[in-house]
Amino acid sequence: MVISSEHNGRADFSNRYLDSRKIAKAIDLAIDEGAQYAEARLVALTETDIKMKDGQIESAVPGQQVGLTLRVLVDGSWGIHSTTDFHQIHEQVPSTVKLAKAVANRRASNVPPIDLAEVPIYQDEVHWQTKKDVRTTELDEKLGYMREFTSSVHHHSIQSVKCGWMDEHIHTELVTSEGMDRVWSFQRTLMHATLEGRSGTNVMSYRTRVGGEGGVEIIEKADLDALATKAEKSTVRLLNASSAPSGKMPLVADPDLTGVYIHEALGHPCEADLVAAGDSCLDGKLGQKIGSDIVTVVDDPTLRGGYGAFPIDDEGLNTREKLLIKNGVLTEYLNHRETAYHFGIEPNAGARAQDGLHHPMVRMSNTIIQGGTHKDLDDLLADIQFGVYACGSRGGQVDTGRGSFQFSAQESWLIENGELTTPLKDVSVSGMTLEILNNVDGLTKDATIASPGFCGKGQTVPVGDGGPLMRIKEALVG
């Protein structure tokens, strides 16, 4: 085991929630009770959640949540205790160790015990700085941005503009029996809006988001008027849009939808906990060609500004870029220490927990398909006789075991003879991971992180997805 010590940002361990002496005693107690590994991870979220409807505040909820999860590995099995009453955590140590022992006692002889891959040990603090701290920015300023967006919407068909604001300062402390003692913090800011329009009996909604890792400066530098105007135009267009054609056809996706596609179709099946559970279509495919030559995909939590960025994963590892696919070849799974040990591979800092009351799982961060060689949208459309251009995401879902996925666009256009023609509504795309990655036959040059999003896998975490404009030569459109 490599031991190292680094200091980044504040060198002192001030402003801690955990009493170092008490928590060390709790960790020691776990080891004395028979644990091979023990950790206490505390997360304090200082947040603001604002809802505004048609320019009027619906609710503004500032608050703080503090949660702590004690995780012990005993005889190759996990026991966990999560609580908001973190001052009394030492009282829960014996029962949590006992729980893990009970799990271990039931493990079948043919099931290998859980163990953790070795990692560098750090005692340090890492604090990502922001230009405009969410904690010290006045509520009035945040309301001002929301009103600016709302006041940019004028069209008579728009019946309602709901605008929301979510910001959070995430402060994490991790103390482990291996000597890891890290404190890190960063911030996220998000503004989102839903426009609802009506024309006769036809009602449609359109949502838009702007945000990322960082403070209020993210919204300050956004062109909210342009964002609102685009959302307004899209809502009005959707009121008169046609239903989508059904069948297999070429599809061109904007960076928003490209991001969701790569998140659902590839990212989830790449999660090593699902692979280990036998619930991924990519099981046994490392080193194999699973996509076309132009497909290169990374998951990168170090991309500052992306909504899925974070400095240190929830097992205390420094984050780094993960190269999932290089030129169509599957090169790396996303993993955490348990799955890294299971597969005998290097840990790559893919552990994330929703908050202090949840345990870490293998999760994505900022997942991006790299740019290609096509010049622009016209270049991608040029040789399509009949297809669909789909933009903006309503979300997606995947069945990782079967390798089937689905994602939905906010608005789309028919492509006829290389031109965008009829606006379409409610376009969804589905397919099989191992087929459709081979069907990617066009990517424009510039890849960007698109709108911020959220990923659910029992726990919800913020993610950033993106890419360039992407062409799939044959997709099942519905």
Add this chain to the structure above:
Amino acid sequence: MIPTDALDRLLQKADVISNACKSAGVEQWDIIGMQSYNEGVEIEAGKISLAGGGGDGGFGIRVVDKGRFGFAHLVDVQNVSSAIELAKKIANISPQIQGFDLPSFESTKKVDGMFDKSIVATSSEDLLQNADDILAHVASKNEHAIVTGGGIEVSTTASCLISSSGIEESGESTINSIGVQLSIDKDTFSSSYDHQSSRVKLDNIPHCVDNALYWAEMTQNPIKHNLSAEEAKVIFTPSAFSSLFKYIVPNSVIGERVARNISVWSNQMGKQVIDPHLTITNHGRLEGGLASSSRDDEGVPTQILPLIKQGVLMNTLWSVRDAAEMVQEGKVESAQTTGSAFRSSYQSPPATSCSEMILETTKKQHSRAELLDIINTGYIIQDVMGAHTANPTSGDFSVTSSTILRVENGEIVGPLSQAGISGNLISALQSNVELGNEISVRGRFHLTDVALQSHIKINPA
């Protein structure tokens, strides 16, 4: 699992907060307190992967001053003064709504079936044994089946609501949840997920386990076909139907949305909006309901409210603030709360939502075999992917299923590997709807098999 004095401790702390509100000169206030305790085991790759437990709790304070409201939440009551000041500060910049006052006390009866001592008495060992029993049961039914994910959880929550207008409600409730994701990797790979939740202890091997296994088995070996995209008759199982129903129908009966003209059922009050034999009821007092309670989260007694009776829109759902706001804005002449204010946790102010929602028919209800005869040729769908992408405003949806069976001449022919399913749920409910005869509780939704015979397009892969 839950300390015997948990509720007393919660009430004591709530008293501290209420005294602080009085001392701070708050005109009107309500305090919600929750403290939950849970234990659970998770299953992964055919084995128990971890066992855990814990607790979470805190208080939400809503202050109302001359029709303006502010809200703040806290865990440690030592922070009560700053939380109240924060809530007051927010109230000062919030819009004033004439007629918005916190509700007065009205007596009501308790709803039964919210608490089960046997859930509280469930030990970690019991949960581990339960998980082992499920794993053994699946293995005994199909040697190729493996439970790849899921788990069992029991939880108990102590909660209280007290207000300046004399409302004092408190109690304990329980939930037992079981979910299984299982796969069969034999000739082909197939998988299925199902789950159940209940206020009372579930059976050791609840129906959802066998149902997930049934659908994983039924979707092995997809048929070869030359089917093309077309409008088709479809039977949605309660699992598939609830996925779409929950994103579209409750949203359409929120009174404020109807009043603002952003519901598909705006301007439709008193008119027929779905098939004339169908009735949708919002049941706030259903014994043992996951969304039942004697009072809503503003302290108003809940009720049994017919939303749609024999196809006709009769009522919509309101909370106190929504009702006052829409009257003030002139969107409606009058409106009053229907006891439909809910909070997702103590960290949220109340918002209007449905309780238990029940879909019924006055026509004959059918077995699944009879429904297959009725549609004759079409599909039966157990689960859909992407239901959350449905458009809650219009009712349009476009989703995907890998648990879809082809039906021809009233018989199941076999599974498709995948199909797209699109349409408009509101339109599809307007005619030729047939319901099954077995009610399944899916969260807060009480649904049967539903045969939809128009406005649904299937796009086989």
